[in-house]
Amino acid sequence: YDGLIAYVTEHLELDEDTVAQLPTMVRLAEARIDRLCTFPERETIESATTTAGSQVVSLPSDYRHLRGVRLVADDGYPLAPVTYNQLHAEYTDATGKPQVYAVVAGGLSVAPTPDAAY
Numbered sequence: 001y002d003g004l005i006a007y008v009t010e011h012l013e014l015d016e017d018t019v020a021q022l023p024t025m026v027r028l029a030e031a032r033i034d035r036l037c038t039f040p041e042r043e044t045i046e047s048a049t050t051t052a053g054s055q056v057v058s059l060p061s062d063y064r065h066l067r068g069v070r071l072v073a074d075d076g077y078p079l080a081p082v083t084y085n086q087l088h089a090e091y092t093d094a095t096g097k098p099q100v101y102a103v104v105a106g107g108l109s110v111a112p113t114p115d116a117a118y
Contacts, residue, residue, distance in 0.1 A: 001026070004026065005019075005022050005023070005026070008022060009022070035064075038065065043067070044060075046060055047072070048108070049117050049118065050098065050110060050114040050116075050117055050118045051114065051117060052114055052115055052116050052117060053095075053113060053114070053115075054113070054114065055109050055110055055111060055113050055114075056104075056107040056108065056109050056110075057107060057108045057109075057110065058106070058107055058108075059103070059106055059107060059108055063106070066103055066108075068081075069081075069101050069108065069110075071097060071098055071118055072118070073097065073118045079098055079099060079100055079101045079110065080099065080100045080101075081100070081101060081102065082100045082101070082102055083102060084102040084104050084109065086100075086102075087100060087101075087102045087109055087111045088111075090111070091111035091112045091113070094111065094112035094113065095112050095113045095114070095115045096112045096114075096115050097112070097114070097115070097118065098110035098111060098112060098114055098118065099111065099112065
């Protein structure tokens with residue numbers, strides 16, 4: 001860390017005011033890189049069960065990003081990602097096996113509304 005600060009200070013010929021801000025800049029850069037980089041070691045596969053009559057399935061507390069969703073029923077087909085607005089506009093009163101999903105406020109909203117546990 002100290003070597004990084006020294007290198008950046010020297011390489012960019014920074015003034016004292018900017019050097020004083022480097023620790024904050026490094027922390028912000030680390031946080032952004034952490035959000036942008038997906039490491040296979042950090043990926044997990046999670047299972048959840050839908051409830052008949054409920055469109056929302058809770059996401060894990062450490063949820064960061066969703067790669068895809070598959071319905072594990074019959075042939076185990078993938079659900080298509082859509083926006084939350086599309087989900088409600090196109091599937092307002094529909095029930096059945098879920099076909100699409102949208103991530104909303106810490107939950108996974110699926111549509112049509114499940115008619116059984118999947």
